[in-house]
Amino acid sequence: MSRIATRFAELRAANRAGLVTFVTAGDPTLELSLNIVCGLPAAGADVIEIGMPFTDPMADGPAIQAAGLRALAAGTTMVKTLALVRAFRAGDNATPIVLMGYLNPVLAYGPDRFAADAAEAGVDGLILVDLPPEEEDELAPALAKNGLSLVRLATPTTDAARLPTVVGGAQGFVYYVAVAGVTGTKSAAIGSIESAVTRIKAATDLPVAVGFGIRDAASAAAIARVADAAVVGSAIVDVIANQLDADDLPAQVHGFVAELARGVRGARQG
Amino acid sequence: MAAPTLNTFRAGPDERGHFGPYGGRYVAETLMPLILEVEKAYEAAKRDPSFQAEFDHLARDYIGRPSPLYLAERLTEKFGGAKVYFKRDELNHTGAHKINNCLGQVLLARRMGKKRVIAETGAGQHGVATATVCALFGLQCTIYMGEVDVERQKPNVFRMKLLGAEVVPVTSGSRTLKDAMNEALRAWVSQVDDTFYVIGTVAGPHPYPAMVRDFQSVIGVEAREQMLEREGRLPDTLVACIGGGSNAMGLFHPFLDDSTVAMVAVEAGGHGVETGQHAASLAGGKPGVLHGNKTYLLQDDDGQITEAHSISAGLDYPGIGPEHAWLHDIGRVQYVHATDQEALTAFQLCAKLEGIIPALEPAHALAHVTKLAPTLPKDHILLMNMCGRGDKDVFAVAEHLGVKL
Numbered sequence: 001m002s003r004i005a006t007r008f009a010e011l012r013a014a015n016r017a018g019l020v021t022f023v024t025a026g027d028p029t030l031e032l033s034l035n036i037v038c039g040l041p042a043a044g045a046d047v048i049e050i051g052m053p054f055t056d057p058m059a060d061g062p063a064i065q066a067a068g069l070r071a072l073a074a075g076t077t078m079v080k081t082l083a084l085v086r087a088f089r090a091g092d093n094a095t096p097i098v099l100m101g102y103l104n105p106v107l108a109y110g111p112d113r114f115a116a117d118a119a120e121a122g123v124d125g126l127i128l129v130d131l132p133p134e135e136e137d138e139l140a141p142a143l144a145k146n147g148l149s150l151v152r153l154a155t156p157t158t159d160a161a162r163l164p165t166v167v168g169g170a171q172g173f174v175y176y177v178a179v180a181g182v183t184g185t186k187s188a189a190i191g192s193i194e195s196a197v198t199r200i201k202a203a204t205d206l207p208v209a210v211g212f213g214i215r216d217a218a219s220a221a222a223i224a225r226v227a228d229a230a231v232v233g234s235a236i237v238d239v240i241a242n243q244l245d246a247d248d249l250p251a252q253v254h255g256f257v258a259e260l261a262r263g264v265r266g267a268r269q270g
Numbered sequence: 271m272a273a274p275t276l277n278t279f280r281a282g283p284d285e286r287g288h289f290g291p292y293g294g295r296y297v298a299e300t301l302m303p304l305i306l307e308v309e310k311a312y313e314a315a316k317r318d319p320s321f322q323a324e325f326d327h328l329a330r331d332y333i334g335r336p337s338p339l340y341l342a343e344r345l346t347e348k349f350g351g352a353k354v355y356f357k358r359d360e361l362n363h364t365g366a367h368k369i370n371n372c373l374g375q376v377l378l379a380r381r382m383g384k385k386r387v388i389a390e391t392g393a394g395q396h397g398v399a400t401a402t403v404c405a406l407f408g409l410q411c412t413i414y415m416g417e418v419d420v421e422r423q424k425p426n427v428f429r430m431k432l433l434g435a436e437v438v439p440v441t442s443g444s445r446t447l448k449d450a451m452n453e454a455l456r457a458w459v460s461q462v463d464d465t466f467y468v469i470g471t472v473a474g475p476h477p478y479p480a481m482v483r484d485f486q487s488v489i490g491v492e493a494r495e496q497m498l499e500r501e502g503r504l505p506d507t508l509v510a511c512i513g514g515g516s517n518a519m520g521l522f523h524p525f526l527d528d529s530t531v532a533m534v535a536v537e538a539g540g541h542g543v544e545t546g547q548h549a550a551s552l553a554g555g556k557p558g559v560l561h562g563n564k565t566y567l568l569q570d571d572d573g574q575i576t577e578a579h580s581i582s583a584g585l586d587y588p589g590i591g592p593e594h595a596w597l598h599d600i601g602r603v604q605y606v607h608a609t610d611q612e613a614l615t616a617f618q619l620c621a622k623l624e625g626i627i628p629a630l631e632p633a634h635a636l637a638h639v640t641k642l643a644p645t646l647p648k649d650h651i652l653l654m655n656m657c658g659r660g661d662k663d664v665f666a667v668a669e670h671l672g673v674k675l
Contacts, residue, residue, distance in 0.1 A: 056449075059298040059456070103559045104559045104569065109573065130296045155298075155299045157301075
């Protein structure tokens with residue numbers, strides 16, 4: 001069983017939702033980024049998403065755009081992103097790692113080479129924002145051959161006619177983007193999220209993680225009551241942006257993640 | 271590449287929007303249903319004679335079509351070779367070919383019941399044209415423009431405001447055209463219900479490259495008819511400048527299956543392709559994915575998009591339309607480039623000899639004509655698309671020539 005499937009099975013057994021955290025590789029530097037990522041599981045992250053920085057992140061809001069620019073300015077490349085995962089894996093062989101970003105840097109690296117090197121480094125899955133199922137052919141076979149899950153995204157605009165295309169052949173988990181918008185802007189009403197999750201679950205057996213608009217422990221807890229996992233990105237990246245000069249930057253990030261984890265873990269009790 | 275064995279070069283794209291390996295629909299899932307809706311609406315509009323009739327009516331009475339076919343006699347004499355004709359799309363309302371496409375897309379937006387239109391702009395020509403057609407129909411209009419371009423194209427910013435549009439300066443990334451397009455896509459994702467995105471060139475996710483080409487093909491359709499009437503035969507060579515490639519595609523597409531017609535598209539060579547400071551995506555880029563389509567892009571080895579440079583803000587973009595990428599690979603169209611300096615020289619030559627101040631974009635095309643025409647016989651007919659006028663560029667050109675206004 002893959003690390004992703006194992007982790008969601010464990011969560012189901014414990015009757016709790018998972019916390020999925022996002023940070024960008026190399027933000028603000030490769031060294032600090034590695035410290036941050038390595039401490040995430042102990043802080044309570046169940047799945048780790050690592051952003052692959054890109055110059056033109058057309059689906060991201062200001063926070064994650066800025067994180068990508070910091071990472072690129074710090075010299076982050078795909079090789080270094082994969083090295084970061086490899087270094088993390090040396091100390092943690094259980095927490096799933098999902099790389100997230102845009103297609104072009106993956107194409108430039110080469111689909112076959114990328115899939116082989118990512119699997120070897122210890123990556124479990126991939127989320128590519130600008131790769132809809134209709135355009136997967138170029139990449140999907142290489143990922144499948146190397147045991148990597150290509151995680152699909154569903155959104156509020158994914159209607160009943162389109163949902164089967166989105167979840168058909170989906171792997172790992174389905175990422176429900178709760179807001180029609182860019183990352184880090186607004187929140188959706190919990191009622192609409194709950195009905196969307198129900199709709200998706202009727203169409204797939206995979207776990208459903210919900211992201212966009214989760215800013216704190218309370219909003220993470222609200223998601224944890226209705227979905228299999230809550231994804232937090234911009235709010236964590238904001239901690240990095242606000243504490244760039246702090247000596248204890250990784251600890252500050254881990255402190256915030258621990259708060260989120262308490263929210264998620266306590267959500268279904270009482 | 272091997273010689274093409276196709277029956278036609280005009281059948282593309284396929285149903286998934288691919289021109290050979292290029293094109294496609296590389297967008298966030300949030301936009302996917304909207305793009306599919308635009309495609310469906312466009313396919314229906316294409317088959318509706320009333321849609322074409324409305325386009326034709328406004329093309330004539332509002333844009334001023336057909337644009338004239340003009341024999342540039344003094345340039346022809348100066349070059350001493352091919353007979354040089356201009357297709358004068360610079361005489362259109364708002365001063366460039368851009369409005370052909372804006373008219374078509376805004377008519378489609380109305381047909382779809384959209385109340386709000388967004389667009390990206392570089393130099394401001396597409397923004398002005400979009401704002402103009404929105405004013406005509408009373409639609410709310412928001413234009414995304416890089417902060418750097420807002421600063422260097424102040425007159426166009428004011429024009430857009432006069433026309434009732436909101437101009438949003440984009441402060442992300444390199445703060446130029448590619449970032450304006452990123453921001454327009456972000457805005458579209460955030461306002462999916464009532465908004466239509468008017469893309470300004472033959473790029474972006476399917477159906478935009480084909481749709482923009484179709485609306486711009488009015489240029490080539492007219493030119494073909496006018497040339498047959500004037501010369502009794504087709505032109506031998508077509509020349510057009512190319513950034514994203516909408517004016518070139520509009521001129522070329524109706525001639526693609528005429529094997530006697532050669533076609534040359536001129537990319538912006540900036541300070542010279544060898545310097546790395548240019549906007550020649552075919553000469554200096556490689557295939558990748560950006561802004562919803564796969565095409566040639568200026569990028570580094572790690573797949574990060576690099577900055578384009580051109581004296582012409584309208585050509586200052588690190589990509590090119592996917593149909594051009596395909597026509598390049600199969601060899602149907604020849605792609606060359608002209609530098610900033612060559613364009614500036616051609617700009618002045620055209621003003622002095624023909625009394626036409628061209629935009630800096632077609633000045634690139636003319637720079638190539640300057641090199642090509644003298645090598646051709648006198649009975650060779652060369653047709654260049656004069657796709658925009660230079661009023662917008664006089665300040666920038668004065669600065670480059672060291673003239674203080």
